[in-house]
Amino acid sequence: MQAATQATVTCPKCGHQSKADMPLDACLWFYECPACHVVLTPQPGDCCVFCSYGDMQCPPKQEEKSCCSKE
Numbered sequence: 001m002q003a004a005t006q007a008t009v010t011c012p013k014c015g016h017q018s019k020a021d022m023p024l025d026a027c028l029w030f031y032e033c034p035a036c037h038v039v040l041t042p043q044p045g046d047c048c049v050f051c052s053y054g055d056m057q058c059p060p061k062q063e064e065k066s067c068c069s070k071e
């Protein structure tokens with residue numbers, strides 16, 4: 001199964017939705033909303049902003065790999 005590499009990120013502050021490319025082998029910890037410029041960071045327990053605010057999980061998680069595990 002091919003992992004999706006693009007996700008729609010919904011800004012928790014202004015509700016703006018934007019498409020963002022997901023790196024295949026890394027996690028994105030910071031994402032700036034293009035509308036209100038708030039910088040999103042992952043919620044506790046999530047590995048990246050896509051898992052917290054995106055409509056899909058990041059590629060490593062889709063493939064059930066441990067990605068950038070913080071442990």
Ligand SMILES: [Zn+2]
Pocket residue numbers: 011012013014015016033034035036037038
């Ligand atoms: Zn925003």
